[in-house]
Amino acid sequence: MTPRHEAPRLAGLRHAPGGAQEKPMEIPALAAAAATGAAAAQVDDVRSRARRGRMTCARERLSSMASVSLSEAEKVYIVHGVQEDLRVDGRGCEDYRCVEVETDVVSNTSGSARVKLGHTDILVGVKAEMGTPKLEKPDEGYLEFFVDCSANATPEFEGRGGDDLGTEIANTLCRIFNNRSSVDLKSLCVSPREHCWVLYVDVLLLECGGNLFDAISIAVKAALFNTRIPKVRVLEDEEGSKEVELSDDPYDCVQLSVENVPCVVTLCKIGCRHVVDATLQEEACSLASLLVSVTSKGVVTCMRKVGKGSLDPESIFEMMETGKRVGKVLHASLQDVLHKEESLGPERPKVGFLG
Amino acid sequence: MAGLELLSDQGYRVDGRRAGELRKIQARMGVFAQADGSAYIEQGNTKALAVVYGPHEIRGSRSRALPDRALVNCQYSSATFSTGERKRRPHGDRKSCEMGLQLRQTFEAAILTQLHPRSQIDIYVQPLRGVVSLQVLQADGGTYAACVNAATLAVLDAGIPMRDFVCACSAGFVDGTALADLSHVEEAAGGPQLALALLPASGQIALLEMDARLHEDHLEWVLEAAAQAARDVHTLLDRVVRQHVHEASILLGD
Numbered sequence: 026m027t028p029r030h031e032a033p034r035l036a037g038l039r040h041a042p043g044g045a046q047e048k049p050m051e052i053p054a055l056a057a058a059a060a061t062g063a064a065a066a067q068v069d070d071v072r073s074r075a076r077r078g079r080m081t082c083a084r085e086r087l088s089s090m091a092s093v094s095l096s097e098a099e100k101v102y103i104v105h106g107v108q109e110d111l112r113v114d115g116r117g118c119e120d121y122r123c124v125e126v127e128t129d130v131v132s133n134t135s136g137s138a139r140v141k142l143g144h145t146d147i148l149v150g151v152k153a154e155m156g157t158p159k160l161e162k163p164d165e166g167y168l169e170f171f172v173d174c175s176a177n178a179t180p181e182f183e184g185r186g187g188d189d190l191g192t193e194i195a196n197t198l199c200r201i202f203n204n205r206s207s208v209d210l211k212s213l214c215v216s217p218r219e220h221c222w223v224l225y226v227d228v229l230l231l232e233c234g235g236n237l238f239d240a241i242s243i244a245v246k247a248a249l250f251n252t253r254i255p256k257v258r259v260l261e262d263e264e265g266s267k268e269v270e271l272s273d274d275p276y277d278c279v280q281l282s283v284e285n286v287p288c289v290v291t292l293c294k295i296g297c298r299h300v301v302d303a304t305l306q307e308e309a310c311s312l313a314s315l316l317v318s319v320t321s322k323g324v325v326t327c328m329r330k331v332g333k334g335s336l337d338p339e340s341i342f343e344m345m346e347t348g349k350r351v352g353k354v355l356h357a358s359l360q361d362v363l364h365k366e367e368s369l370g371p372e373r374p375k376v377g378f379l380g
Numbered sequence: 381m382a383g384l385e386l387l388s389d390q391g392y393r394v395d396g397r398r399a400g401e402l403r404k405i406q407a408r409m410g411v412f413a414q415a416d417g418s419a420y421i422e423q424g425n426t427k428a429l430a431v432v433y434g435p436h437e438i439r440g441s442r443s444r445a446l447p448d449r450a451l452v453n454c455q456y457s458s459a460t461f462s463t464g465e466r467k468r469r470p471h472g473d474r475k476s477c478e479m480g481l482q483l484r485q486t487f488e489a490a491i492l493t494q495l496h497p498r499s500q501i502d503i504y505v506q507p508l509r510g511v512v513s514l515q516v517l518q519a520d521g522g523t524y525a526a527c528v529n530a531a532t533l534a535v536l537d538a539g540i541p542m543r544d545f546v547c548a549c550s551a552g553f554v555d556g557t558a559l560a561d562l563s564h565v566e567e568a569a570g571g572p573q574l575a576l577a578l579l580p581a582s583g584q585i586a587l588l589e590m591d592a593r594l595h596e597d598h599l600e601w602v603l604e605a606a607a608q609a610a611r612d613v614h615t616l617l618d619r620v621v622r623q624h625v626h627e628a629s630i631l632l633g634d
Contacts (some may be wrong), residue, residue, distance in 0.1 A: 086509075094482045131459075131461060131508060132425065133461070133463075137461070144412075144413055144414055146412065148459070148508075148528075150459065150460070150461030151461075152461055152466045154466065171460060173457075173459065173470045174456065175457055175462060175470065175504070175506060176431070176455050176502070176504040177412070177415070177418075177431045177504050177506055178414075179414075180433045180439060180502050183453075183455055183502070183504070184455075184471075184472075185472075211410065221421075225460075225466050226460075227459065227460040227461045229459050229460075229506075231412065231429070232412050232413075232414055232415075233414075234414065310477075377409060377420075377422075377427075378411055378420035378427075378429065379406055379407075379408050379420065379422070
């Protein structure tokens with residue numbers, strides 16, 4: 026995982042046991058497959074070349090979210106590769122693609138982050154607003170999620186096209202993040218039953234390249250880490266009516282603790298094995314996947330099966346173990362990057378979309 | 381006047397610019413790999429993303445297909461966190477629809493649509509941090525201009541043939557002087573505003589919008605200030621395109 030201001034991109038996050046590092050070198054099969062045009066990773070490359078040659082054709086579009094058209098041979102190639110612990114782009118089954126993280130990218134939010142995971146591009150903005158606590162939890166603030174599947178990602182999302190996916194993701198995020206064990210909701214309460222901070226977490230999907238949930242959860246965690254909530258005082262007058270006073274100094278803020286905020290690790294079942302961080306092509310080959318949210322200590326906080334296929338109970342436990350293992354490493358490197366970025370202070374060169 | 385002095389006696393504006401000066405513009409083409417064309421632009425604090433898909437087959441009902449030219453489809457959707465107050469919905473409100481329609485008219489004037497009959501070109505723009513407008517229906521000249529400029533770069537990136545660049549800029553009128561490229565403070569002050577999209581090579585105007593009232597005699601000055609600013613924008617965008625093509629040709633090994 027790399028902060029975006031460090032220009033040379035490091036290799037993707039690798040934590041596969043058993044010398045997976047050396048594997049990409051010894052692959053004659055990949056070259057052979059490339060010759061027959063079966064390697065899915067090559068498709069993007071061919072596409073971009075075709076575009077430069079002004080040969081844009083609607084049929085070869087691969088950008089749509091759910092429907093990547095893969096031929097039978099391509100699928101077989103991907104499935105066999107996964108069985109050998111060697112994926113189309115040279116990764117092992119438990120390797121992430123290179124993740125780029127940048128925080129504080131949108132200026133008029135309380136906190137923001139942009140995460141690029143392969144071709145998946147996510148922008149998250151957090152806005153803190155004053156609201157009233159929910160009736161059932163009078164001494165807690167709360168988080169609200171909204172996912173905007175913008176037409177930027179694919180033309181299918183135009184108009185109301187992305188609403189279903191957006192609502193599904195937002196509900197899942199709400200279940201994962203909006204509880205006491207993930208975020209210190211008590212600290213968001215200003216005065217019980219009357220005032221609390223509401224964190225509006227808005228996720229903007231800019232590009233879909235597979236593994237949406239993981240990328241979004243990383244971005245949400247980074248944005249929450251970046252969130253600064255202004256300090257307020259509650260003044261009470263003689264009649265007992267309360268008034269909230271905002272601190273005059275705009276830098277007088279509290280930072281949210283993200284110690285227990287989980288990250289999602291999606292495990293995609295392909296053939297009889299499972300992979301993390303699947304690309305769109307790999308997702309098209311998988312029947313079902315398991316979404317596991319893991320904290321930095323390796324505690325599973327939420328689990329959900331997604332996809333149309335089914336999973337047998339044994340593999341669910343296997344996938345959970347992998348999820349815990351991978352999640353811990355993911356958290357460690359994310360924390361590392363976030364702290365490194367924060368230590369640079371306001372002088373940090375901002376990359377944003379210009380880099 | 382008790383309000384803010386928008387133009388000092390020495391001829392400087394609130395942010396230190398001269399009357400005809402633009403805010404800092406930074407842009408990049410080819411931001412996303414999956415889209416056919418994409419671009420990002422920063423004009424001062426206004427930031428916008430534009431993505432182009434097409435030309436491709438008509439999506440949805442075929443009856444929308446035009447027999448003699450391509451259908452230009454635009455959507456303007458601003459990020460929910462882009463304004464000072466959080467927005468409930470990113471698109472579908474009245475202002476977004478209006479902006480989408482204006483963009484469509486602007487780009488129909490510039491794209492050589494007759495080259496792609498019965499097909500569709502999608503342009504999606506997304507201001508990330510627009511100028512903060514408290515009234516939703518207030519026209520943000522700055523946001524609109526940034527969106528048009530970003531969309532131009534994205535259409536160029538997609539390789540769709542155009543008559544010319546479309547360069548947009550806003551202009552206002554304060555104390556007998558025409559100001560180019562209004563910032564948020566100047567927009568919020570409520571003087572006359574003019575949004576202009578220009579095809580710089582021919583000097584044709586693709587879009588002109590003016591609200592508030594302005595004396596007829598002054599219109600020429602404001603129009604000229606906006607046109608000059610749009611020509612300056614063209615110089616900058618042209619530089620960005622050349623730089624991009626240069627980098628791309630190096631990558632291709634030519």
